[in-house]
Amino acid sequence: MTTQFDRRAFVKLGAAGLGTVVGTVSVSKAQSQDPAPSSPLVVPPIEEVRVGFVGVGLQGASHCRNLLRIEGVRLVAVCDIVEAKVSRVQEWVVQADQPRPRGYVRGERDFERMCQEEDLDLVFTATPWRWHVPVCVAAMRSGKHAATEVPAAVTIDECWQLVETAERTKKHCVMMENVNYGRAEMMVFNMVRQGVFGEIMHGECGYLHDLREVKFENAHE
Structure with a gap:
């Protein structure tokens, strides 16, 4: 049996x-019955990356400003439950000499409509935590790559949902934590891949980042 x-x-x-x-x-x-992918997913370079952004409050607005500074990136759709925040980002995009992006403001799940209607390469979410997985899953199921603010997920089951959706749809899902991509972190990652530390059986790290003031203030609600 x-x-x-x-x-x-x-x-x-x-x-x-x-x-x-x-x-x-x-x-x-x-x-043998459920193997991990034999090789990493490789996506050809995209000359102009078309981005849809979900959640443009304090952190999301900052990300949008940064995206507008990157050559080869076009912000084509913006989604938030607060229309004024969407309008603000739309004006920034116009000021950056890009076409005015479409706004999606019809409630908490309007990101699903954005994912279905827009011709996007990437959907980036900076919503409250409980929406990170739903946004990323909707993006990948619609044929878009997904990027999320931290944390990518808050339960083990949600982590598996992201992994399995990415593998099934062949789309990337990336947690945009700046510490992951710092020079020192990428150096250590490269050393691991080259076998400098031998076979690693367990790894653990962490750092203290006190966000009480940011998380409990209402200025950017």
């Missing part, structure tokens, strides 16, 4: 300390 294993079940077994019980048989079944 063949026992079906998927990666979720296998990870849960390992986390529970049962990996040594099921042994190599379980490992081989997990790998």
Whole structure:
């Protein structure tokens, strides 16, 4: 009798300390029945990246300003539940000598309409945390790459939802944490890939970032 294993079940077994019980048989079944992609997804360079942005409050507005400074990036759609915030970003885009982007302001889920209607390469979300996964999933299912402010997800199941949607749709989903892409961090990542540290079995890191003032003030609601 063949026992079906998927990666979720296998990870849960390992986390529970049962990996040594099921042994190599379980490992081989997990790998053969639901293998991870054999090679990373490679996307050809895009000459002009068309971006749709969801959530243009304090952080989102800052990202929009940065996007407008990057050559080869065009901000073509903006979505938020507050129309005034969308209008503000639309004016910035016009001032940057780009066509006025379409605005989406019909409630919390209007990002779904944006993903369906707009011809976009990337959807970037800086919404409240609970909307990060829904926005990214909607983007990938609509054939767009997704980028999100931190955190990408708040539960293990949400993490799997992002992974599985990205693999199924063949679209990238990237967490835009600036510390991930700093020079020092990329150096360590490169060293890991080159095997400088040998076979890494576990890694852990963290830093203190006190956001109480930002998270509990109402100036940018």
